[in-house]
Amino acid sequence: MSAARMTVVDAMRRALVLAAERPVRGPNPRVGCVLLASGNEHDPRMVLAEGRNHGVGTPHAEAEALADAQARGVDVRGSTAVVTLEPCHHRGRTPPCSSALLDAGVSEVVYAVADPHAVAAGGGAWLADHGVRVTEGLLADEGTQVLGVWLDAVRAGRPFVTLKIATSLDGRVAAADGSSRWITGDQARMHAHEVRAQADAILVGTGTVRADDPSLTARGPEGRLADTQPLRVVVGHSPVPASARVRSADGGELVVVRSRDVREVLSVLQEREVRHVVVEGGPVVASAFLAAGAVDEVHAYVAPVLLGSGRSAVVDIGVRTIGEAVRLSTVGVRQLGEDMLVVARPVGPSREEEC
Known part of the structure; x- marks a missing residue:
């Protein structure tokens, strides 16, 4: 993985593939995350780590990517987190991903779809308030398709x-x-x-x-x-x-x-x-x-x-x-x-x- 290089758009496509690998069933959304080294938005950058959610009770995609980097001794300070869904901002079965990314020193977050869940939403705004560059809506249509019925169910309550x-x-x-x-x-x-x-x-x-x-x-x-x-x-x-x-x-x-x-x-x-x-x-x-x-x-x-x-x-x-x-x-x-x-x-x- 250390030799792979991707643009931010390519990284989002990879994150969508990671998300789609998980079965549709379950209360958790299908989410993928790719961590990129710092660099220009349109230039290929080194892939530092990646992760996805494996289902209820397991680490979220961002947490798995951070753990992957830590296990391999990779420094993610100043990196960009490319995620299919806005990082969650609540403590449920697992800690909030927003604070995990900030604590790890991630300097930029790019996500496809805003989290419609009333309890979990707000991670993007919170990260921006704490100095992290945040971009929403990259490949939003593709992200919506992968999230599928989960997105409709959460929106409908x-x-x-x-x-x-x-x-x-x-x-x-x-x-x-x-x-x-x-x-x-x-x-x-x-x-x-x-x-x-x-x-x-x-x-x-x-x-x-x-x-x-x-x-x-x-x-x-x-x-x-x-x-x-x-x-x-x-x-x-x-x-x-x-x-x-x-x-x-x-x-x-x-x-x-x-x-x-x-x-x-x-x-x-x-x-x-x-x-x-x-x-x-x-x-x-x-x-x-x-x-x-x-x-x-x-x-x-x-x-x-x-x-x-x-x-x-x-x-x-x-x-x-x-x-x-x-x-x-x-x-x-x-x-x-x-x-x-x-x-x-x-x-x-x-x-x-x-x-």
Whole structure:
């Protein structure tokens, strides 16, 4: 590493790569840091150290980079810290990175995205007040993309909600006799498991538990359990049967929330530091989240099948006229075998205040 030289922009790109190497899941943001020797902004400089956050309870990216330099006997006084997210300015599970950088003698900090977290924010301003040169917004779009749902969740003050539905071409999630396995094919189901593996929690209602008896696990190729599992969340007032697979399946912890109130459910998950929840639980639960304005992204898996009758993907979501329709903007379309995946996000004002 001692022979590597980078401009500040190159260092930010490297920091983004470091950040993206960490799994998406968890309450902590994905952050990377590169320490550069002093020099001109546009000239290549020697890379002194680098670091990234490895997950909750581990050192932050800045702290790991400083520890890396110290372990190798590298003097970082007068250096530039290039970080994907504004250095935190609070003491949580780990000390504040702002004071760690100042104490180490770093003279300049460049970061991509300001920290929106009310408790952790302010590191940039504090460092500037203490004589450190601070630049915000370098490669901000790329930084925002890497931070992903964590950024949206912190800004909203609740978990990011992905609503997953799998339907026939005519919008049915089950046939007239209630059968629904399998509307979509193997590739679509495999993709859904990949999304599960990246989420903090999977949520269904008690009705889905009784009707489909899901295990709510994330599985990889050949049906093998993913290395880490999301929380399995069941909501509603009905009891979860003792024999339900969700109780006995190998995987993440089971959380039962005795409520149908979307705000209450999300509050419980927020307290458990859930940043991303995938809602998979049937038309009633899907409709409750849509009616509450609490869906941030929809994953609609559409199979080239016509059923003509049976359960619809959603029921009453409070729409009475076409003007009240929940409008979505398509952000991606992907073919998965014979099926199509449409990824869309709601547009227009949120109706969350009405629930």
